[in-house]
Amino acid sequence: MKELNRKNAPAAKLHPERIIQFGEGNFLRAFVDWIVWNMNEKADFNTGVVVVQPIENGMVDALNAQDGLYHLNLQGIDKGKKVDSIQLIDTITRGLNPYKQFDEYLKLAENPDMRFVISNTTEAGIAFDPACKPDDKPAKSYPGKLTQLLYHRFKTFNGAADKGFIILPCELIFHNGTELKKCIGQYIDLWNLGADFKTWFETACGVYCTLVDRIVPGYPKDTINEILDKVQFEDKLVVKAEIFHLWVIEAPQSVAAEFPADKAGLNVLFVPSEKPYHDRKVTLLNGPHTVLSPVGYLSGLNTVRECVEDPVIGKFVNRAMFGELMETLDLPKAELEAFANDVLDRFRNPFVKHFVTSIMLNSFPKYKTRDLPGLKIYLERKGQLPSALVLGLAGIITYYKGGKRGADEIVPNDDPKILALLTELWGKGCVKCVAKGVLAADFIWGEDLNNIPGLTDKLSGYLASIQEKGMLETVKDIL
Numbered sequence: 001m002k003e004l005n006r007k008n009a010p011a012a013k014l015h016p017e018r019i020i021q022f023g024e025g026n027f028l029r030a031f032v033d034w035i036v037w038n039m040n041e042k043a044d045f046n047t048g049v050v051v052v053q054p055i056e057n058g059m060v061d062a063l064n065a066q067d068g069l070y071h072l073n074l075q076g077i078d079k080g081k082k083v084d085s086i087q088l089i090d091t092i093t094r095g096l097n098p099y100k101q102f103d104e105y106l107k108l109a110e111n112p113d114m115r116f117v118i119s120n121t122t123e124a125g126i127a128f129d130p131a132c133k134p135d136d137k138p139a140k141s142y143p144g145k146l147t148q149l150l151y152h153r154f155k156t157f158n159g160a161a162d163k164g165f166i167i168l169p170c171e172l173i174f175h176n177g178t179e180l181k182k183c184i185g186q187y188i189d190l191w192n193l194g195a196d197f198k199t200w201f202e203t204a205c206g207v208y209c210t211l212v213d214r215i216v217p218g219y220p221k222d223t224i225n226e227i228l229d230k231v232q233f234e235d236k237l238v239v240k241a242e243i244f245h246l247w248v249i250e251a252p253q254s255v256a257a258e259f260p261a262d263k264a265g266l267n268v269l270f271v272p273s274e275k276p277y278h279d280r281k282v283t284l285l286n287g288p289h290t291v292l293s294p295v296g297y298l299s300g301l302n303t304v305r306e307c308v309e310d311p312v313i314g315k316f317v318n319r320a321m322f323g324e325l326m327e328t329l330d331l332p333k334a335e336l337e338a339f340a341n342d343v344l345d346r347f348r349n350p351f352v353k354h355f356v357t358s359i360m361l362n363s364f365p366k367y368k369t370r371d372l373p374g375l376k377i378y379l380e381r382k383g384q385l386p387s388a389l390v391l392g393l394a395g396i397i398t399y400y401k402g403g404k405r406g407a408d409e410i411v412p413n414d415d416p417k418i419l420a421l422l423t424e425l426w427g428k429g430c431v432k433c434v435a436k437g438v439l440a441a442d443f444i445w446g447e448d449l450n451n452i453p454g455l456t457d458k459l460s461g462y463l464a465s466i467q468e469k470g471m472l473e474t475v476k477d478i479l
Contacts, residue, residue, distance in 0.1 A: 004233040006067040012090035015040060015048035020108055022119035022142055024051045024059045024095055026218040030241035032118050033091040034072055035266055043263035048093040050108060054121045054142050060095030062236055068092030071235050073220055073227055075351030076243035083243050084351060086230055098145060102137040109153035120170040123365040124415060128183045134191040143183035154197050164204030166255055170212045172286060173369050174278055177209035211278045213246040215346055217354040242352050250274040279329060285343045286370045287325045291392025292317050293356035294399040298471035304354040308347045316388055316475050324386035328377035361413050363396045364444050385458050387478045394462035397438055401426045418444060431463040
């Protein structure tokens with residue numbers, strides 16, 4: 001079996017670099033880079049992607065070892081027919097680690113053909129860190145790094161109006177473009193980069209709100225040998241995804257004209273407002289994902305499909321989706337039910353083995369954006385707390401305790417500050433202390449959630465029940 005590189009895969013095309021992509025993970029490679037590949041193949045987009053590793057430790061070395069090449073395995077049901085395709089994606093030209101290649105990173109801004117910036121740095125990535133300095137190599141935060149790059153481009157081209165960037169963040173927070181633009185503005189002011197640069201950024205660049213939707217389980221460890229046998233390449237970056245995809249971009253038609261997804265037959269929508277799509281998707285797809293993952297895992301299940309099809313956890317998922325989260329939305333009930341049932345079909349996709357542990361990366365920021373708004377609205381409308389959503393938070397907190405589930409080691413992955421807090425709180429041996437401490441963590445929630453009537457006691461009760469009886473019996477109790 002051959003090593004995967006451009007020498008051994010002569011069919012792979014090398015396109016001019018026109019997109020800077022912050023993030024090298026499974027989602028961007030299975031979604032954005034696949035979309036660009038389609039536009040290259042079907043709409044003469046002729047665009048390559050250079051990947052920037054947004055954190056110090058990442059995967060660009062593995063990406064460069066394969067010359068940016070990897071295979072994408074799309075599986076699902078399309079118009080009633082099963083699809084199981086494997087495609088070599090040649091969109092990525094190279095990867096950069098700005099922590100080791102800062103000068104090379106800044107040189108990206110010097111390329112006159114560079115036009116787009118796309119990112120997915122998780123929900124926690126779009127944040128202003130006042131500790132970042134303009135001469136850091138690089139700034140720690142993603143908005144800080146991007147501000148450095150934009151300023152270098154501004155200086156390189158003397159503020160030319162036609163050298164701005166189209167910036168499309170894919171982080172799953174509402175108004176991601178608005179939030180990113182706000183952070184960049186804060187750095188421009190903090191670093192005293194000048195009124196001329198600020199004007200150029202606000203007039204020559206566009207930062208647009210987007211919504212992305214595709215379930216990406218990631219590396220297909222259960223079928224990898226079969227895939228490699230088919231492609232006859234050693235590929236360490238194979239990624240699996242469902243066939244469904246949707247990218248909603250709140251931008252004018254002038255941007256759509258430069259990004260010809262429609263000519264490639266892709267489900268990429270340029271709309272006046274992404275809010276209706278955002279509310280529906282985040283609430284009825286990502287919201288259930290976030291709470292079913294810890295509840296299912298601590299009940300002995302490993303995949304989203306297992307959770308949905310389990311006689312007990314499946315009822316929990318339905319309670320969270322139809323009985324609680326759906327009650328917080330204002331779209332027509334029939335439309336919401338149809339969307340929710342489609343989501344359940346996607347969760348049951350027989351091809352996709354979506355491990356719940358992969359969903360639990362950065363669970364607290366996810367819960368804050370995906371489930372906490374629904375919890376508050378449900379309480380306001382119904383006069384009581386939503387049991388499934390509160391139990392989901394108890395599941396996250398319990399998962400972050402660590403330890404073991406049977407023979408499996410539980411290894412939470414989140415902001416070190418969050419992990420340290422949970423270690424400290426669980427060390428007190430008092431579930432009420434854990435509940436109070438987590439809910440009071442302003443740096444997680446931006447507020448003290450102990451002020452939500454009844455939440456501290458309900459959360460404490462669920463935490464105690466999980467410790468005493470286990471998650472599965474606790475789920476049975478609330479059902």
